[in-house]
Amino acid sequence: MRFATLLALVCLAVATSSHAATPAPDLILRDTITDKAYRTYRLLPFDVPDGVKALEIRFDYTGREARTTIDVGLLGPGEKFENEFRGWSGGNKRSFTLSASDATPSYLSGPVTPGRWQLLLGVPNIRNGQTSEFTAEVYFQRNEKHGLPTEPAPLKSEAGWYRGDLHMHSEHSDGNCATKSGEKRVPCPLFLTLDAAANRGLDFIAFTDHNTNSHVKELTALQPYFDRLLLIPGMEMTTFQGHANAFNLREVVDFRVGSAEVPDWNTLLTEAKNKGALVSINHPRVPTGEACMGCGWSPNPPADLSLVQAVEVVNGNDVESPVTGIPFWHEQLQKGHRLTAIGGSDTHDVTSKSVPPPGRIGIPTTVVYAQELSIDGIMAGIRAGNVFVDTAGSRDRKLELSATYRESTVAMGGQLSVPEKQSVTFTARIERMTGGTAEIIRDGKMTRRTAIPAATHSWSFEETSDGKHHWIRIDVRDAAGNLALLGNPIYVN
Ligand SMILES: [Zn+2]
Ligand SMILES: [Zn+2]
Known part of the structure; x- marks a missing residue:
């Protein structure tokens, strides 16, 4: 029995460290819950050091297949329950975050004060003879950049x-x-x-x-x-x-x-x-x-x-x-x-x-x-x-602009270094602007216009460098002459 428990804990630790994108937890809290805990509350204390901006707690337990249920809440430093209460998610979540600015629903946002915090566990059900191993990983976020311990996954991962x-x-x-x-x-x-x-x-x-x-x-x-x-x-x-x-x-x-x-x-x-x-x-x-x-x-x-x-x-x-x-x-x-x-x-x-x-x-x-x-x-x-x-x-309208000099090609926002008298090839591609006009703007002044004859229109033009700093961008007007798409510049030198 004891060996099996130990094995379960080792497996959990391995599963955590093999998740490449996730940092290692700062603390791991464990509790063994037996049938004696049926319909009782328990506290799992942990200490939050100075300088923590946000907390994330991920937890799980064994015995769900035997209908074991463990509820979770959180208490911060404080004298009375009302002061220390930071939230209660019952059995409805497996992780939550909390910081001064935000918190997962069920929890209250507020400063992560240093001191003794406690996970509050409730055991609404555990059958006779059952034992459950409860594990919680605690992550501390110290930098202010995201205010959340771990960054949320992207909604789409393609460029x-x-x-x-x-x-x-x-x-x-x-x-x-x-x-x-x-x-x-x-x-x-x-x-x-x-x-x-x-x-x-x-x-x-x-x-x-x-x-x-x-x-x-x-x-x-x-x-x-x-x-x-x-x-x-x-x-x-x-x-x-x-x-x-x-x-x-x-x-x-x-x-x-x-x-x-x-x-x-x-x-x-x-x-x-x-x-x-x-x-x-x-x-x-x-x-x-x-x-x-x-x-x-x-x-x-x-x-x-x-x-x-x-x-x-x-x-x-x-x-x-x-x-x-x-x-x-x-x-x-x-x-x-x-x-x-x-x-x-x-x-x-x-x-x-x-x-x-x-x-x-x-x-x-x-x-x-x-x-x-x-x-x-x-x-x-x-x-x-x-x-x-x-x-x-x-x-669906689109405006793309790139510029090429020798081996280098950059998009809008990019920079090319081009010596005097050398020419740069700009390539523009515009979608869904049939009947409109593209205006090439150099250093704030419109230098030429191009009609847009088709739903997808690509063309190239040359600019000759004088060795000095310039910026070139494109505006697109619709058939009625209204400014529809406004592009960012490519910087030369
Ligand atoms: Zn405003
Ligand atoms: Zn304003």
């Missing part, structure tokens, strides 16, 4: 173009929508927006409520249901001197730019960077005023743009308006800041039927070439810059 909306708000900030009956307006449930995004066939969204991370827990809880829509936690850092989205941010950052604690934007940008976030300047040319407080990008002193990775060049349907972010972006490119152009709907009301689709979700769509559909995959894709903005939010 490709993924379509998403990178800017939206819910009841966690100023999202506001009609009630079910339509009779009044209320803070808008986050789920409605996610459901609308999924119905539009988007691959990813970033939820960017203003100056809070209270929505992060809900995104974590809803991700398993949205098995084809990647949910990226973010925060619109909303200051009196401009707005910027921080993507892949689970924790809060101190947004009080202009205060004693956060004297300027660089302090905030540095904190966002240290927490692993990707930053995009939002609607830079929307004027600041009583209609939109602090909306225009106006850091004083000027922000260090090496701490910024992207610019929201299209906000909702402003692409052809005087406040479009395109000229601002071009100015930064001219100064040598390689910022990726992205877009976001800035949806605040997904029930609005005034402009289709509901709440304008997915208008515009940012299309990112990524190695996989995961948060890290989309973040890396935006940083790399092989990205275009589909201003009408189509499901």
Whole structure:
């Protein structure tokens, strides 16, 4: 009997270490439960050291075939049950995570305080003569990057173009929508927006409520249901001197730019960077005023743009308006800041039927070439810059651009070094824009136009290097002349 138990434990340990992608647990807790424990509660203590940001606990037990059932809950340091209670999942889960910003449903988010924690076990059933071996693996996450002990698996593991909306708000900030009956307006449930995004066939969204991370827990809880829509936690850092989205941010950052604690934007940008976030300047040319407080990008002193990775060049349907972010972006490119152009709907009301689709979700769509559909995959894709903005939010329009010099070929966002008088071959490929026009833009100025005669249109053109720095990108207009696809640049020298 004793030998069999030992063998079971050894097997478990081997199974754990052979799972290549999973780090080894920090602790393994074990309990042997006999029929004497029928209808009793038990505690399995463990110590959490200093500096732990998140906990993950995975557990299992033997004897399920004999109808043994072990319930699980968690207690943290505290005096009374109400203070120490951190959640109870009964028999409905085999793992859970918990951090300051989020927790698996059944559990409460909150700081992972150092000290004595306890797994609380309940035994609603174990038959006479049965014994069950309970094992729990405890993982400590110390870095702040994900706020979760282990990264969730990608929703899709193949490389490709993924379509998403990178800017939206819910009841966690100023999202506001009609009630079910339509009779009044209320803070808008986050789920409605996610459901609308999924119905539009988007691959990813970033939820960017203003100056809070209270929505992060809900995104974590809803991700398993949205098995084809990647949910990226973010925060619109909303200051009196401009707005910027921080993507892949689970924790809060101190947004009080202009205060004693956060004297300027660089302090905030540095904190966002240290927490692993990707930053995009939002609607830079929307004027600041009583209609939109602090909306225009106006850091004083000027922000260090090496701490910024992207610019929201299209906000909702402003692409052809005087406040479009395109000229601002071009100015930064001219100064040598390689910022990726992205877009976001800035949806605040997904029930609005005034402009289709509901709440304008997915208008515009940012299309990112990524190695996989995961948060890290989309973040890396935006940083790399092989990205275009589909201003009408189509499901199938495509814009690809590459450039070749000798043996080197790069895509949008890439750079080629080309000596003076040598020529570079650019190859463009556009899908689903029949009757439209492609415009080649060099250093912010349109240099030539090409008609698009077919549903799939590929062509090449040459640019001759003068040995200096240039950037070349493509815009595509539809048959009516509206800017439909906006491409990111390829950098020469
Ligand atoms: Zn804003
Ligand atoms: Zn916003």
